[in-house]
Structure formats: structure tokens, C-alpha cells
Amino acid sequence: MIDVHTHILPRVDDGLKDESEVFKVLEKYKEHGIDTVIFTPHINHPTIKTDISKIKSTYENLEPKFKELGIKTFLGSEFYLTPKIDNFIPIRDYFLLVELPKETFPLYLLDKIFELQLEGYEIILAHVERYKWLIDNIPLIERLKAMDVYFQMNLESLESDRFFIKNGLVEFIGTDYHGDGEPDFSLFEKYRDIVEKGKRILGL
Template sequence: MFDIHNHLLPGVDDGVKNFDESIKFLETFKKNGITTVFFTPHLNHPSVKTNVAKIKENYEKIKIHCEEFGIKSFLGSEIYLTPDVKEFIPIKDYFLLVELPTDIYPVYLLDKLFDLQLEGYEIILAHVERYKWLEGNGLLVDRLKHMNVYFQVNLEALNGSNYFLKRDLVDFIATDFHGEKRSSIDFSLFRKYNDIIEKGKSILKL
């Protein structure tokens, strides 16, 4: 199983603070069947400032520990989409995990996503359940799906009333783990929604 969205890379954003903590959590992930981890620290976030060079430096260090645990790791990023965003670290060279404002529809959304697609990127929208302007907006959901935009839902939002789950619109499930300050992870959900995991594997060619 794999986790495509988390803040386990230590000391770079509002996620896990140091290497010791990160190593401890990675062990827990491995024990619970997660064998592939995509580290996705924030980039271009309005309130969490991050640095690409520092992210790459810390990834090179944590990667060695991942190898010791038998965890396959990749570096990516969670990009807060703004009209002028330029800096990102794609997952597997061409997948962009994209975060959006939660309360207000970003008017530049479709244009910007289309531009990124023209540049050769595939888009994964992070935690789609958080965007109040998207849930229930069938026309916009259809439009995004026709553009081949993938939807990721966080584990804690996986329940029978989830708008996206009910409509079979979920391509990825992920922890979005930020360390102990947020709720603990129910790893059993990865097994429960194994069909979504399989879908994600085929998209990412894992």
C-alpha cells in the first residue's frame, strides 16, 4: 500500500518536526502495511513558508532511513495553487498534488490547471472534501473529471456520507499526516478501500 499525501518529511513545513519523530512514524507506517511513501511538503502555501533546497536536502537524508525500513520513497510536494505559482516538485516527474482555497472558488482554477496540463503535468486535487465550493457542484466536478483531474480524499473523510465516495469519484486516499498534533491514523481504511488503492496504483504505474 502507499501514501501519496503526508507531511512526514521532517523540519520543512508544519508537519513532522525532526528526524527522530519522522523515523518513528515511518516505522509505524511500515508496520501497518505502507510500503511506499510519497513525501509531499507544502509549497507556495499562504501561511506555511517552505524552501525547495531544504526540502531536497532533508529528503536525501530521510530516504536512507526509508531504505533501511524497506520503504520505497519518492519526493513530491503539495502545491497551493495561485495564478503565478512557478515552483513545485512533481511526483514521479509529472504528477502535481494541488491544494486550493477551501472557502472561495478560485476563479483562475480551470485556466491554471489547463496551462499545467499543457506543460505535461497530470493533476491530483488534494483533499477534495475540504472545498466547500466543489462539493455538490456537479457541473464543476464533471468538468474537472473530463479534464482528467484526479481526486484525493483524506482518510478521516472516508465515510458513507462522503459526496465523492458515494459517486465513485475518488482516485486516491491518503493520510495527510502532520504528526501527532492531528488525529491518529486509522490504517484499516487502506484495506477497506483497497479498490481505490488499486486504482491509484494503476494511475501512478506503481
């Protein structure tokens, strides 16, 4: 199984602060049968400032130790989409986890998604359940699905926000884990079909 959305690469964003923590967390993943973890530090976020070269070098330095643990890891990013598209780190070279404003519909959304798709990227919308302008907006949801946009939901919302799950609209599940508390890892097993679907889409 796979977690596609995490902030556990240490000291690169608002996630884990301590390098030793990441190894403990990855052990927990293994205990729960999750053998693949994608690191998705924030990039281009309006309030969380991050440095793409620091993210890359942190990952490169730690990757050999992750391998020793027997867990597959990949580096990506959670890219906050703005009208000006800057640098980002796609997952496996072409899957882009995209974050959007929660309260107001970003007028540039469809244009920017199309632009990125023309460049060859596959778009995954991060935690779709959070966007107030998307929930219940069936025409927009249909439009995004017609554009082959993938939807990711956060683990903690699976049992409470049923709309996207009930309608079969979710391809990816992630913890969005920032190191506080502990995710209910048992939910990965409960939603295994979706978790495995996401893994297949990523070609893993």
C-alpha cells in the same frame, strides 16, 4: 498500499518537527501493509512558508535510511495553486498534488490546470472534500473529470463525507498526516481498491 499525501518529512513545513519521529511513523506504515509513502510538504502556501531546496536536501539526506527500513518513498509536494505558478516538486516527475482555497472558488482554476496539463503534468486535487465551492457543484465536478483531473480524499473523511466515494470520483487516498495523533491505518485496507488504483495510476 500507498499513502500519497503526508507531511512527515521532518522540519520542512508544519508537519513532523523531530527527525527521529519519521522512522517511527514509517515503521507504523509497514506494520499496516503500506509499503510506499509519498512526502508532500507544502509549497507556495499563503501562511506556511517553506523552502524548496531545503525540502529536497532533507529528502536526499534521509532517503538512504528510508531504504534501509524497507519502505519505498518518493518526494513530491502539496502545491498551493495561485495565479502565478512558481516552482514545485511533482510526484514521479509529472503528478502534481494541488491544494486550493477552501472557502471561495479560485477563478483561475481551470485556466491554470489546463496550463499545467499543456506542460505535461497530471493534476491531483488534494482533499477534495474540503472545498465548499466544489461539494454539490456537479457541473464543475464533471468538468474537472472531463479534464482528467484526479481527486484525492483524506483518510479521516472517508467514512463521513460520502459524496465523492459514493459516486466513484476518488482515485487517491492520503492521510495528510502532520504527526499529531495517529491515522486510522486500518481504513487503507477497507478502501484497498481505491488505494491500489492510485498506486497503479502513479505507475508504482
